[in-house]
Amino acid sequence: MDIEGVLSEASRVLKGKEKVIEKALLCLLSGGHLLIEDVPGTGKTTLALTLARVLGLSFARIQFTSDLMPSDITGVNVFNPKSREFEFKKGPIFHNVVLADEINRGTPKTQSALLEAMAERQVSVDGKTYKLPQPFFVIATQNPVEHYGTYPLPEAQLDRFTMRLSVGYPPKEYEAEIVRGINPMERINSLSVLSNPQEILRTMEEIKGVYISEEIAEFIVDFANVLRNHPDVLLGISTRGLIHLVQVARAQAYARGRDFVVPEDILDNIPYVVPHRLILREGAQAQRVIKECLDAVKVP
Known part of the structure; x- marks a missing residue:
């Protein structure tokens, strides 16, 4: 896997944030999960989308709210009247890169739905276990300033996150570009795909x-x-x-x-x-x- 190439390509979108990109990539390759603690509007979603695009991984975003249910994350069994059987409809957790946005706005019960997925790479629904796609990487975000309507993450869940970092504001010259209307999100689709799940898994095995x-x-x-x-x-x-x-x-x-x-x-x-x-x-x-x-x- 061309790690330098991945970092260089991702830097086309997140200019001036090479250190952040590198740490996020190392977190993924180590088999861990990432917690980003930062104020809104600093590029957290852009980072997740950029990594998923350049690495050739599937992506899903889950917006945590107080009424989000565990089944909204893991999926649910739905009755099929034609086959007269229940069929499992996979939730957004069944992707390679999952962005859990504002995770601390979800209730503890919903937050706990991520624990098994993060630790075991699987989910259990109605007594049946479903394996998650590999590699599996959770990027969770939370706002460290606003605490109204939030549920602090318990120590057990914090310990599941390999790394915590902040994206921070962009450098002055790049922030001026964004203000002028050059939106980094619009550049993501133009990025080259430099890897795939199989190559990433091989790299992770070599790292071990x-x-x-x-x-x-x-x-x-x-x-x-x-x-x-x-x-x-x-x-x-x-x-x-x-x-x-x-x-x-x-x-x-x-x-x-x-x-x-x-x-x-x-x-x-x-x-x-x-x-x-x-x-x-x-x-x-x-x-x-x-x-x-x-x-x-x-x-x-």
Whole structure:
């Protein structure tokens, strides 16, 4: 898979956001899911559509609202009068890239409908299990500013997201283009398709074989233990979180032409993998706490 080509092509739409595109792609290739926390109108949907287009993946968008039901996501059994049998009508979850827009506006019951899909790559409806297409990548968004009519994501669901990032406002020169009427969304259909599901799955298998040394693994665990025992940390990173960190580091090493993980692969991705998994004392800042813990651990 031509990772550099994918990043370059996607950058034609999301100009000035090369870092965001790279992290989203690494998240996908690591087999994880992405949480984007940002204010409205900063290109979250554009990012999801762009990745799906360039990678040759099917795409669906689910707008979460307070009246959205789990069956609106997973699908429902419908009675067919001709065959006199119930037929399963697949919901929007049955796509490669699923954008769960404003996920925190859905009720906890509806949010939980995503948990099995994200963790097991399958859904269960009326006692029957249906496999989801592969690869399967959830991009969920939430507005960090507006909390009226929202339901905060529980820790168990936050932990399912490999990475959390913000798209942010575009650079001044590109924002001027958008204001003048050059809409990035209109460019998506002109993008070249540079991959397909089979090629992505092969790449994901190759990434699993990227070597990680015992020294780096011990460094990760030591960092996690220092973090868990920090006085400002009420809930530290889980073992699942550490596994996600390693998976993303492997994807980054692969993308940069290496078959082994170096410390920089870990350090580069800690700001995206760790903070949303922490519960801190009031007033404490995640980045400060993480820096203090990294300073207390020897980097190999």
